[in-house]
Amino acid sequence: MAEAEAVALAVRAGATVFSGEKSTLVQTGPRPLVPGGSGLEQLRRTTAALDGAQTGVVAAGAVPFDLSTPGALRLGPAETTPGHLTLPPTGGGRRSTVARSRPVPPPAGYADAVRAALGRIHAGDVEKVVLARTLELEALDEWSVPDLLAELVSRNPAATALAVPLDDPADAGARWLVGASPELLLRRRGPSVLLRPLAGSIPRSPEPDEDMRRADALMASDKDRREHRFVVDAVVEALSPFCRTVNAPEPELVATPAVWHLATRITALLNDTDTTSVDLVAALHPTPAVGGSPRRAALDVIREVEGLDRGCYAGAVGWQDVHGDGEWVVAVRCAEVQGRTLRIFAGAGIVDGSDPDAEVAETAAKMRTVLDAAIAR
Numbered sequence: 001m002a003e004a005e006a007v008a009l010a011v012r013a014g015a016t017v018f019s020g021e022k023s024t025l026v027q028t029g030p031r032p033l034v035p036g037g038s039g040l041e042q043l044r045r046t047t048a049a050l051d052g053a054q055t056g057v058v059a060a061g062a063v064p065f066d067l068s069t070p071g072a073l074r075l076g077p078a079e080t081t082p083g084h085l086t087l088p089p090t091g092g093g094r095r096s097t098v099a100r101s102r103p104v105p106p107p108a109g110y111a112d113a114v115r116a117a118l119g120r121i122h123a124g125d126v127e128k129v130v131l132a133r134t135l136e137l138e139a140l141d142e143w144s145v146p147d148l149l150a151e152l153v154s155r156n157p158a159a160t161a162l163a164v165p166l167d168d169p170a171d172a173g174a175r176w177l178v179g180a181s182p183e184l185l186l187r188r189r190g191p192s193v194l195l196r197p198l199a200g201s202i203p204r205s206p207e208p209d210e211d212m213r214r215a216d217a218l219m220a221s222d223k224d225r226r227e228h229r230f231v232v233d234a235v236v237e238a239l240s241p242f243c244r245t246v247n248a249p250e251p252e253l254v255a256t257p258a259v260w261h262l263a264t265r266i267t268a269l270l271n272d273t274d275t276t277s278v279d280l281v282a283a284l285h286p287t288p289a290v291g292g293s294p295r296r297a298a299l300d301v302i303r304e305v306e307g308l309d310r311g312c313y314a315g316a317v318g319w320q321d322v323h324g325d326g327e328w329v330v331a332v333r334c335a336e337v338q339g340r341t342l343r344i345f346a347g348a349g350i351v352d353g354s355d356p357d358a359e360v361a362e363t364a365a366k367m368r369t370v371l372d373a374a375i376a377r
């Protein structure tokens with residue numbers, strides 16, 4: 001059987017998949033959850049749960065935005081192959097038809113939430129808050145996770161495309177997280193750690209001159225640089241106790257097919273290789289790219305103003321092996337799938353100077369990553 005078909009079959013059978021530019025990890029078979037009643041507890045118990053496991057076994061899956069709620073990290077054998085996933089072409093005929101789409105909250109409600117967050121910023125309660133909204137697509141038939149994944153991979157080869165079962169994948173009604181994240185939370189290989197936080201964004205334009213104008217405007221934007229700086233400062237501060245060196249250069253531009261971002265490629269060297277990838281996830285998450293600054297005050301504002309259950313959206317998704325090495329991305333450009341329902345999430349950072357209508361447009365552009373994959377013909 002061709003490898004692509006084998007992977008397609010594995011995904012249909014409930015595999016966890018992370019397909020990046022350089023390699024693809026597929027975890028298959030019946031696989032128990034890492035013990036722990038919350039995402040934080042699962043992260044804390046992952047390294048011990050892998051102790052003594054056979055080479056090739058990894059902990060893979062998702063922890064939620066709110067680490068006090070349950071996570072979905074599973075223990076089981078995984079295979080890693082070079083390059084991104086190749087799945088057989090899906091063909092239009094197998095796609096579901098969207099019967100109903102519903103933005104929650106509607107765009108005007110989201111703009112009101114942004115204004116409420118700006119009120120809290122101006123009152124001095126908080127400096128940055130990331131607010132999200134959703135688009136719910138109800139299809140005539142069940143969504144196909146392998147088809148969604150195949151479209152996400154082929155449209156976003158530079159991102160980490162992912163399919164993660166949030167419930168037992170053997171259950172017919174299992175929920176899944178699917179998406180194509182451009183944001184590396186961290187990669188740990190031995191003592192070396194690489195991170196690439198994103199924050200500060202502008203929608204792409206199909207017109208090349210306008211697209212370049214927007215990229216230049218983003219690079220020059222004081223508002224976006226401030227929005228970005230909160231993330232870099234928080235990441236450097238969270239890493240410092242674990243690291244002998246942390247290097248954070250100036251931000252650069254990165255593009256997805258839908259959005260321009262400011263990105264900083266941060267490199268660090270661990271003091272001690274007893275620090276595993278999940279220790280770093282627990283220390284870093286949620287960064288101000290998805291939460292805000294200061295963290296606790298921002299989480300309060302999100303709870304009061306946003307009104308969504310984020311679940312694993314804006315959580316951390318990835319894997320760790322028996323050596324403590326691993327790779328985790330921030331669960332953005334993602335959706336929750338269950339049966340005929342697809343719930344696309346997108347958020348945007350709000351700081352002093354943010355414009356509510358621009359944040360509506362930015363979140364709409366971010367939703368296109370999953371939306372275009374879902375409604376592809």
Ligand SMILES: C=C(O[C@@H]1C=C(C(=O)O)C=C[C@H]1O)C(=O)O
Nearest residue numbers: 199200201289332346347348349
């Ligand atoms: C919150 C999301 O994206 C995050 C927020 C960004 C921003 O506010 O500019 C940029 C990239 C991500 O860190 C999302 O896509 O839902």
